[in-house]
Amino acid sequence: MTVRVRFAPSPTGIPHIGNTRTALFNWLFAKHHGGKFIVRIEDTDQKRLVPGSREKIMAILDILGLKEDESYRVGGKYGPYIQSQRLDIYQRYARQLIDLGKAYYCFCSPDRLSQVRKDQQKRGQAPKYDRHCLSLSKDEVEKRIKAGEAYVVRLKVPDDVKVSWQDVIQGSITIKTENIDDQVLLKSDGYPTYHLAVVVDDHLMKISHVLRGSEWISSTPKHILLYQAFGWDLPKFGHFPVILGPDKSKLAKRHGAKSVFDYVAEGYLPEALVNFMAFLGWNYKDNSAVLGLNELIKVFDLDKVGKSNPIFDIDKLKYFNKEHIKKLPAEELAKRIKQFLPEDFPVKEESVLIYLARLCQVRMTTLTDFLSLTEFVYPDKKADEKVVKKRIKDPIVIGALVKIKALLENLSEWTPEAIEAEVKKIVEAHSWPKGKVYMGLRVAVLINPVTPPLFESMAVLDRQVVIDRIADVLKLTHEA
């Protein structure tokens, strides 16, 4: 069987990490089995439609490298791939269901429906449509439609039937039809509901595996009933566990349900995001393997997707980001960092930027860390008085700084090697306390007690800036 899976987002906003993971899993599954990944836009709710979100969704796929095989933008032979452009199809199939006696017209007003629900709840019953319109005669239906009355089409759920399926992730699941409502299939505005649209489209688009979040489990029997009503073959169903926040409640904005855009803006690498999301519900070896998309394709499959809900762990994301940053060639790292550099960043030269990137590489958790690590490159930056006074107290260190300053002024070559060799020589010759002196020099020249390697960083600076900074610090310590 050819594997054909789909990612079917509704354009009601920007998908967060959870929805994005569903896309990833589908894509990975398709590619692992040499199948197709289809993107279908489910915009059947015009009220909740957010303009522009369709493009944002595609942009996220692009950022992550999840190329689709069929969609509204790349085409395909099962289009259109936007549900609002398939309205006539759904209406046709809804009618077919009515003719088959598997669905019926319902004229109940929203007010009546909510009243029915309220009464049922008061009686402690599960809210369910009371089938008020089930046995309307053909004539009456026709009359009311002609009269312009608003109607919906409902699925006639058979009584006392057990619907069960072998979920490729969750295992066997059985639900009795007495717990299933006569679901609305066609809304009064002529649009289909999700339930009709997915089933019709998944069938027409020859989807082999319906893989989605487990919030859809309770809807699956409705879909199966629909397939059976149409007499269609069932696809395989698989439901991924939902991602939970650190407090074990549903992942929400406040604990990380941000979008790929947000994480990228915070300095996370798309490949780290992919690697991280892959392990949200799926496992492989010790769950710390640093894997790219291509390696993931090779090892990803549904049998290692778990049933219990994973918790979003930002530390794990940071770990993967660090690892992926470490793996990047310095040139590539520099390129990525560039997007985060402010206008006035003093280093313009490509080679110097790459050099700095290399110095900072193992010290970054996110790309934005580069900024704080390289603060010292701003020529006007001055060491903080408090930091200076805390780190440079020892008179020996102050004396050493005086001598090092003189040495640097007369250095014939301004390279990291030359600086390091000469400074080391003088430090050893005087038997100065190494740690303290280097820290003093570091704070004076690089502003911060936490920095990339001292001499390499120094060499990036103009010699005059270095001299001036040491002079400034000496002045500060003198005043004290």
Added chain:
RNA sequence: GGCCCCGUCGUCUAGCGGCCUAGGACAUCAGGUUUUCAUCCUGAAGAUCGCGGGUUCGAAUCCCGCCGGGGUCACCA
């Protein structure tokens, strides 16, 4: 509340009746290397396998009950 699902170190998990005095990874802590930080290396702590009953010579693994968590009950997807 009804229905469905889940429950192993803080977190992700391995485990599918004896190899488990429960293994690994992330995070944490300690030590080593190092001019800071980080990297790298070594080590430590951390789980009475949600609880209680069974079944069995033997259970994290099978069965039942309870508890806890999640999902879902729309003319939203």
